[in-house]
Amino acid sequence: MSGPDTTPHPSFALQGFYGWVEPLKGIYYGPGSTASALPKHVEVLGVKKALVVTGKTLHDKTDVVKKVEDILKSINAYGATFWEIGEHSPIAGIRNGIKAFRDAGCDFIVAVGGGSPIDASKAMLYYMKQEYGVEIMPQIAIPTTLSAAEYTVGAGYTDDEGVKVAVTDPKLVPAGIILDAELTLTTPERLWLSTGIRSLDHAVENLYRPLIPPPLKIMCYAAITDLFKYLPESKTNPQSLEVRQKLQLASWMSIWPHSRPTYSALGLSHTLGHKLGAAYSIPHGITSCLTLAPVVKLKAEVASQEDKECLAASLFYLGKPSTGTLEGDVRLLSTLITELVSNLGLHSNLTHYKVPREDIHKLAVSSVGSEEDPDVEKVKKLLEDLY
Known part of the structure; x- marks a missing residue:
């Protein structure tokens, strides 16, 4: 093979x-x-x-x-x-x-x-x-x-x-x-790179968002490939217009064109980002740096077979071999995202942004929508691990 x-x-x-x-x-x-x-x-x-x-x-x-x-x-x-x-x-x-x-x-x-x-x-x-x-x-x-x-x-x-x-x-x-x-060119490095992770968040969450047709998922894979490639290159060579333009095109591919009639969070990572961002003054790019990798790791446990397959297919586009199982492949994607965030100098935690631990339950419930949701405890654990 x-x-x-x-x-x-x-x-x-x-x-x-x-x-x-x-x-x-x-x-x-x-x-x-x-x-x-x-x-x-x-x-x-x-x-x-x-x-x-x-x-x-x-x-x-x-x-x-x-x-x-x-x-x-x-x-x-x-x-x-x-x-x-x-x-x-x-x-x-x-x-x-x-x-x-x-x-x-x-x-x-x-x-x-x-x-x-x-x-x-x-x-x-x-x-x-x-x-x-x-x-x-x-x-x-x-x-x-x-x-x-x-x-x-x-x-x-x-x-x-x-x-x-x-x-x-x-x-x-x-x-x-x-x-x-x-x-x-004058955009501060942290803002530029972290919003690149925001685009990565779009592309990844669109892989398991309902009603996203296959052709648009191919665009998301292309965006994932280019964001992994060109974000580190932009950090190394911030004056490269070619790299910056490719990143702008990758950002476009991560989310457009979508015929969504309403505006809403793409998935759990975005939902958590909306809750954390406004309430605790965390920039949206940084919320994606915090939440995307843990959410993908959670998807290895709770996602449908089809959604796991879509996420696992990202490894092919990133030139990475399969681990042998869908769950393992999705967890590997989570690890790769964590490494990318760290290599870009964007690692952070909720302690840094003074998010009270007593708010975890409220954040988890509002993100999943109900106290009765079977995943609420898993989301609470996800948030606890961000301290």
Whole structure:
């Protein structure tokens, strides 16, 4: 029997355009693509004045936002910039962003940054529809992390009580997406790499998420392969635009296109991440570093035969031989994820983020949905092992 196929990936072009269905008009990708892609998106959408939505650090400490502003100004499409978006998209920033949007007379948003400004922009557009009876206006997303928030039909934000809340509407998918590796060069290493693990979390959990068809699972395997390969390379050579662009494409493959009509957690790792992130101020990328490997290990025990087969098949794409059993293969995948997180310098624990041990029961129950769920004790043990 021959061993795993270790043929290198073909050298695909790292710039181009991909068109899809409403509301997404298309995705431009490639280093430096923003300068030409942003005007094209504006022209196709027929919009006039943008509110640039971003975070304070990206606005104050880099030139990324100014580059976007200058492009919009060159085509007379700039309205204002709002940079009060914090981690986990607090509701106060969303309210203030709506006011900024209306005060400047804007008719679309350009979201620049990670998942927080992209999700906050979706929430702003959603609530403007609810409050003012207007149609959901377009968003153009220019991500600078690998969180992949730009590919979903909904958004998560934090309410006044510190609880993660979701809004969903098929029209919340951005109307345009630009994947420009040049604009990621100033992204802090820990944020860049940890959101790469977030994308890995998407790809892995989609292997056992119900109703994901086989062709999309193949995309997830491709994403897993590239994330394992290029995240360490990006840590070693952080200025490589080629590696960064390949990681942006891997992030895209980890979750898009999915015809999910509603926005929800992909699986247990994401659910735990939502519970931990907002309540204890843990970045979403780091929650995936904490939870993904233990959840995969748990799947070796509790998953269906089909789900175990899907997870075990990842070893082939990673060039690893089978252990001889499905359960062993799934546990090996968990070990490989743990090693990747550690090698990237992203290992952490719940003690570091001051998560009280007395909260474990509440976290486990809310993650599985019921005290009566047969897996609640297993999830409690999973969380206890994260200290």
